[in-house]
Amino acid sequence: MIHNKYVDDYIKDYEEGHLLFNKERIQLVDYLKKSVLSDNTLHFDNEQIENCIKFSEKWFFKLQPFQKFLIAFVFLYHEDGTNYYEDFLWMMGRGSGKNGLISALGTFLISEFNGIPSYNGSIVANSEDQAKISVEEIHDVMESNRPKLRPAFYWTNGLIKAKKTNSTLRYRTSNGNTKDGLRDGFVIFDEIHEYQDDSNVKVHLSGLGKKQNPRVFYIGTDGYVRDGFIDTKKKQAANVLSGKAAPDFIFPWICKIDDVSEIDDPEKWEKAVPMIVKPLSSYGKTLYRQIKKDYDALVEAPSGREEFLTKRMDYPSTSMNSSVAPWEEIAATNQPIPHDLDGREAIGAVDFASVRDFIAAAVTIRYRDKLVTIEKQWARKGFCDQYYAYSRKDRIATPNQRLNIPLHDWERMGLIEVVDEPLMDPKHALDWIQAMAHRFDIKKVVMDNYRAQIMRKMFEDANFEVDIIHNPTSIDGLLASIIDDGFPRGRFVWGDNPLLRWNTQNVLVKVNKANGNKSYEKKEETRRKTDGFKAFEYTLYRVNELSDVDVSKSLAFLNDLDF
Template identity: 45%
Template sequence: MEMPKYVTDYIQSWRDGKITLNEERVQLIEWLEEDILTMEDAYFDIEMIEKFIQFANERYFPLQPFQTFISCFVFMRYTEDETLVFDEFLIYMARGAGKNGFISALADFFISEEHGIKNYNVSIVANSEKQAKTSFVEVYNKLNNKDEYKEAYKVRKETIENIKTMSVFQFHTSNAGTKDGLRDGCVIYDEIHQYEDSTIVDVFASGLGKVADSRQFYIGTDGYIRDGFIDKIKERAKNILERQVSVRDDSLFPFLCTVNDEEEMHDSENWEKANPMFHKPLSPYAKTLLRVVTKQYRKLENDPSGYEEFVTKRMNLPKVDLEKNVTTWEKILATNQEYDLDGLKGRECIGCVDYASIRDFVACGLLFLKQNKYILPKELTYSYVCKPFADKHYAYSRDKAEGNNKKDHRKFAPIREWEEKKLLKVLDKESMDPFIVVKWFVDMRDKEGWNIKKIIGDNFRMEILRPLFEKEGFEVEVIRNPDAASALLAPRIELAFDEERIIWGDNPLMRWYCNNVLVEIGGNGEKKYKKKERVKRKTDGFMMFLYGLWATRDLEDFDVGTTLKALNSINF
């Protein structure tokens, strides 16, 4: 395989210590050298690579080594059928690393005569119109201000068309419902940290394949939405770099830039790991950017309020402010541990419920204590949601093709998906029927055979539920002051998360509940659990778990069933 100099030079620069790479890019080079660059049935389209680099250098700006390196894999093909080796690209790096400028040059090249594919339309998608137009406006300004381009392009405020190739570049906001039927050759997804699921990607991807060499680019810096699209595609990238899948099974090219850990941010020599623009010698753009980032870093000494933003955006390392969050996202993910459901049958458990509002959510669950671990099995948790609330705030009834669960270009919860997974049920009721809640616990005890020691909840709605539970023979405990309970339980909850002793199984609904919790610290240092957003970001499941945790003091950490069997086996 003839190797482009841009690939060999980049790799050699790292080996010579001229550039600094993070762990993921070191993995990338190892993977490329062992699995990709050794392929006998693939080649680099050197002519097309040179065309693009010359095009970008002359029309936009001199490409940096990492950009020419990525460019080579955009034009890598299989020998047999001329198809692309990589048709998806994840470009994940810190704010200011030149993602949009690189994409602008690529988009313009793809619709050009130099690329040479007719009707190779390019769409760029983002949550906001302002971000979606970033690269579009850069291309627009470049083409609209020079007479030499006016005969080759039709430049309009919403579309740019190359006259000879009839290829169109346009931008879109992420209103997935109106985009079916597009005939794109390339789709660029910007600000992917804001995508809460793959809905918008699925819709735009459905228009690909109608012209040759279809490609998708995912670009962005990390953000604060967890368990969303960016986490899922980072997991794909990890599987590729760890060689759990082959390039023929997943043709994503993963270019990930981030500091390896938070401690590295305190040495500016490491910033290049998150922002490859900071390689030496610095370009004029990089010098200006470095001054800005350095100033922001120094400001943190006197004003630490921007610390979370700096780590997340400038170092591209998702950062959770533990003074505002229950725990880190990694510790929330660590609740996905296996458990022996049948092995819990002989144990006592606490029935816990949060019934804070009768018009939106109710969360129920059975909590076990085993070997000092708090187990709330996915199969034994359930939520109920009133349909009017689900329709108003999560667009529950909207048809999937129109962007199910989208509201104001932002999805707060995939209610329908969770319902299909039997994690919740949407009730066609204006307000919650307390008998439905009580029946769930009765069924868990009488039909499923679970040994429920007591039911616990806060006093806000328990005046409604308590007589109903007691009528069914349940012992009921009421938490009179949930804020006081939160303050007392906060240290135990933090320690249990830190030691990974909280087990929910693979339960995205519980992870969502937990990630929505805002920790408020009072003047006396006591913590209270509130909501990050008053209406849409519900915390019912977490509060249900917290109430159950309060009552685990009444649980013995042993299997009652096993003890009874042992007693019965003794011949008295």
């Protein structure tokens, strides 16, 4: 076994019952003992760890045991001196001191104590305000200790430089214009819950490997973007903890409550926020009072519960009163489309809010105990340019500006076509439904009364039976039972359709207090489109009329009979 006193002490405190760990950290201890600490070819650089801790506490703040534990694994090495971990995932509830720890560690890594020449670092976030938090904090430390630190460092509002190593630490936003030619030794990605995908991350990582011992830190609290970058990192962490991935693939530090019910038990909050472990530091006391204040405010403002769960408890909430289903159940629709669907009966549907933005068309087929939905959508280029920066080469992902969705990826997957038309032609949907009719026996095409005014005649002229929904709100209440049953049971099969999953996540479920009926509305009126979900929903309107057979075989049999 290999040892470091901060690692040993932290694990001992947990095993003796002084610390309350969530499931992921319990797994972390087991995984470390089995796969890392038992590897005698590895070693902690205890001198470097001590230097980092002393440096941090002298110039920044007193470190808590969990922070010393995290620092130790930054300086875990192979026999040849290369670092064991290159990637670190640190996820904790708001207030746990992620940015403060990064400020201290980042300054140490560029300093002469780390000793690597030109070991530059970047702190990356979607917004400039978030990206520069640590650099501004370091700047303030430097200013407060100017006489003592000036011989070792040079600093401005946007850059910290260590004079002996000629290493710099600077902040960057993720807009792609300032990343070419980077030769970083380490990169810190902050607030990773806001990243829709890894497109900007890849560019920032392109310069790594040119310096010895490269490191990447992914830090943040969970958020509301699902099927995006943070979910990928969480899955990687889960694979490491379960032994499905190499033990050095990523260092998986995730602090969260284990169940939504634990929000109501303050004793369980330390699972998500390790800074409030007893005995509380002065900062921990202040933090705990603020968390308790936020929790108590939920009595008068229950709408803040989702925010409290997601940001304070690191437990992303999809309340059944506001979302169609928990994210895990929406993600479970990613089941392979069966290969033997052709010839079966299907229900078609179309939906759009306006021919100026999106149109969706869908078919649903009954297959054993599953309902299989295939979809196609169309979007007007002018709308996509205005709201999603579709034509920009550098994709801006700032949360207060354009919503960054991977339209180009969805195009490559064949899920959507972006068409350059002043008004989209509804015939796109008709042509696609006709193509589907070559594969399936489409019994009906469902649309609501508004869409029927535009599309009914063209579908009937194409020999489709059109079924009109005259009161869509009442249909929501009728179909809610099918939807509420289908998601938890894994009945809905969509293939790999992140566009439809995104549509579904954008749906706001409202419950009528008078009669308990549900209606499916929008969480945000313009940018978070729900057309794909509504088309899927409308196919369910007549799905009970479908048989689970390949009707083409029956027709072929009848044609072969000699009457």
